[in-house]
Amino acid sequence: MSRQRVALSVVIPNHNYAAFLPDILGDLSRQHGGLSEVEIIVADDASSDCSAQLAATLLKSMDAAVAEVVCLPRKGRPGLVRNAGLARARGDLLLCVDADDRLEPTFLSALRNALEGNPEADLAYCDYIHEEQDERCTVRFPEYDENLLRMQNILPPAALMRRSLWERLSGYRADTAYEDWELWVQCAEAGFRPVRVAEPLLIHRVHGQNYSNRAVLDDNAAKAAIVLAHPQFFPMATRTWARGVNNGVPWALAAPRGIIPDAELVDRLRKAARSTR
Structure with missing residues (x-):
């Protein structure tokens, strides 16, 4: 009491x-x-x-x-x-x-x-x-x-x-x-x-x-879940990245640990992926 x-x-x-x-x-x-x-x-x-x-x-x-x-x-x-x-x-x-x-x-x-x-x-x-x-x-x-x-x-x-x-x-x-x-x-x-x-x-x-x-082991999936649960809070490019993570897209999975990519980083990840093809 x-x-x-x-x-x-x-x-x-x-x-x-x-x-x-x-x-x-x-x-x-x-x-x-x-x-x-x-x-x-x-x-x-x-x-x-x-x-x-x-x-x-x-x-x-x-x-x-x-x-x-x-x-x-x-x-x-x-x-x-x-x-x-x-x-x-x-x-x-x-x-x-x-x-x-x-x-x-x-x-x-x-x-x-x-x-x-x-x-x-x-x-x-x-x-x-x-x-x-x-x-x-x-x-x-x-x-x-x-x-x-x-x-x-x-x-x-x-x-x-x-x-x-x-x-x-x-x-x-x-x-x-x-x-x-x-x-x-x-x-x-x-x-x-x-x-x-x-x-x-x-x-x-x-x-x-x-x-x-x-969370460290499941970094990308954990971050993507946050983005997709709050689509109005994150820009379109970030939402595209999160869907890419869920679909196993290689460039999306290359995001740095602990970082949710903004539009600029999404663009860099995509360009890096194209340059290695």
């Missing part, structure tokens, strides 16, 4: 991430400003490693307004698990954070202050640290640009949004491995107003179990 109002809900999708849960829940417990108005929902995707039980034990010691584990039938995609967790969330501010990521102590307060200090904004995001094995590098995002979003994913998966924005969206889709990128395209079509916190407050850990590895 909640001791007082829930202002901010944090949804953590989990599937067999028992090794990571102590870190992310520990990071949340150390957030500046405390958790007295924060709800924490661990949405468990039918884990078989006892991580749901571990999460329940760890949540008992956290001084959050609400802390619960929601056990789900197997969904197999983190976006669908996030949808289920968000359907239970009570807060006016909503955040999904992956169980294998880490948060700096000022993460929640900085993003919340960015939104509350800017009534026009409905989503706040920050830079992040990319951590792989023993190496770290800081990823600095550009200020939001709709044209850049058409070509690259320029927002991190952990972004704080107002409920009013979430309610204008259709949720995370299951037909693309780039679930986060597709959601930001939904946000753009809904006319969202993001604000960037220019600090690396999120730590994204890369390891063999990352779901995002699937």
Whole structure:
């Protein structure tokens, strides 16, 4: 039961991430400003490693307004698990954070202050640290640009949004491995107003179990699915490229990883294909 109002809900999708849960829940417990108005929902995707039980034990010691584990039938995609967790969330501010990521102590307060200090904004995001094995590098995002979003994913998966924005969206889709990128395209079509916190407050850990590895392996198909789901957002040349991917056209499949081609790049890909014939 909640001791007082829930202002901010944090949804953590989990599937067999028992090794990571102590870190992310520990990071949340150390957030500046405390958790007295924060709800924490661990949405468990039918884990078989006892991580749901571990999460329940760890949540008992956290001084959050609400802390619960929601056990789900197997969904197999983190976006669908996030949808289920968000359907239970009570807060006016909503955040999904992956169980294998880490948060700096000022993460929640900085993003919340960015939104509350800017009534026009409905989503706040920050830079992040990319951590792989023993190496770290800081990823600095550009200020939001709709044209850049058409070509690259320029927002991190952990972004704080107002409920009013979430309610204008259709949720995370299951037909693309780039679930986060597709959601930001939904946000753009809904006319969202993001604000960037220019600090690396999120730590994204890369390891063999990352779901995002699937997107890398299925890069072109995942990007094409985003384009074809939002034909009004992308130019005609890009839609032609996406249909080419689905049809196995070689020049379309030569697009760089992580890039959705604009008209200029589509033209270059076609010319390169003709020159090799």
